[in-house]
Amino acid sequence: MWSGNFVIARALSDEIPPIQTAFWRWAIALLALAPFAARGLWQHRSAIRAHAGYITVVGLLGMTLFNTLIYIAGQTTSATNLALIAAASPVLIAVFAAVGGERLSRLRVAGMLLALVGVVALVAKGSVTVLLGLDFAVGDLWMIAAMCTFAGYSALLKRKPKEIPAVVFLAATVLFGLVMLLPAQLVSLAVEGGFSPTGGNLSALAYIGIASSALAFFVWNKAVELIGATRAGVVYYLQPVCVAGLAYLAIGEASTLAQFACMGLIIAGVVLSSSRR
Template structure:
């Protein structure tokens, strides 16, 4: 699956209440912006699945992940370095939390996606990653938020569309090894999104972004060294550097900013509903760029996903 994740006032109310409460809707303006930002992140991230698949035989997965975050660090440094230095004592105080968020959302999640790209299609990756919102909603429910019947129904409809895609209409789906890697990535991304709610409010979004990128790349460094020794490096060409710049600048700096701001405005569960659109975006991109076929079954699944998203996000 970082810039502005200040705690929503409604989150504080939820945390201080012993019994389950209904998640308060964001103001109309904030909710609309939150949905748009979640959609932006979803569309941009969809392209990263296509990139992971396109690079599967030219750039080793760990090396692709490592250079993605190096590029992302270079991209955000001009904006984030000063704030990060100013809040260095605060970062040191919350280093455990930042390390866990970096491990889940930066180091492990993206590496698993790249690994999956060596063994399954971009379409399958997008389909299975759409299970993340189910886990986000589950975490929100465990945290004391009621989802409501309309959101729950829409989520189930969208989930049915995802299952239809993954199973290809069969009652006994046969998951490839790459599919299992993506499932693990979905758990990591949902866990990361749930953690965003607990980000220290006093920690600036830019500082959070820069620190998690740096820690994530640092934790990847040993695996990167092993990959170089065992697999060798990759040849820097337009076909390898261009995609890495895309995932480093757009899928990392821009998309993480948009996603974390969306979670701030509308919560992880509601942002997760928009994330259900990812398999639709990935399917269209993989068809246009990689020639992966969608088919009638894919169209029916997309209709279920879109219908579920519309029902769940309607005010």
């Protein structure tokens, strides 16, 4: 679900200003969550009020900042650079989690590094020349900031209040994040103007709002709750593999033997890091 988001976000960069893309993404996500969480938000209002500070920080990192920074980065840097910087996300998640007290086994670290090598090789098409020839831009700094916010968000999920159900917690963080994003949305509308709705961009917004936001963040939050941020973070490396599969199914883009080898490294690293012995 997140892999589709990266493809669509890049396609929308010329049609919709980045802040507006982020705002409508989360507005649609909140609407999608409402039938499942509206009653729970009211029933657990006391718990939400008691943990308002924590929910505000989580909403700021995961909803207000994370994807907004990615959309801003996509305007001034290449997709290759975005993918390479995104590959560092599981490492940052592991560092944040370790600071928070989560143990990192040697097996998990080895699997993480193996998957990282596979991602870098896949993005660079197995060529050192490609890596050395990359041009870094201001957008790369925005992307690094995005990865830091996502790592902080993921590490904080371990402290989710147990008395608040998962779907209610997600809806609350989306609501808080959307409120914090509203001033930037109003400034964007005043300065850049709105966008012209078409069937294409509305469908794209619906996808990233429902699939890549409401659904994807719900299962991500549950994964971190069940197996920890570090172990869940390693699965993030599978995104290039999923993108390749989507490209083949959607536009018939075949992968080379070298790409299959890189995907094999990624999958092996994820399996190794997920093993208990």
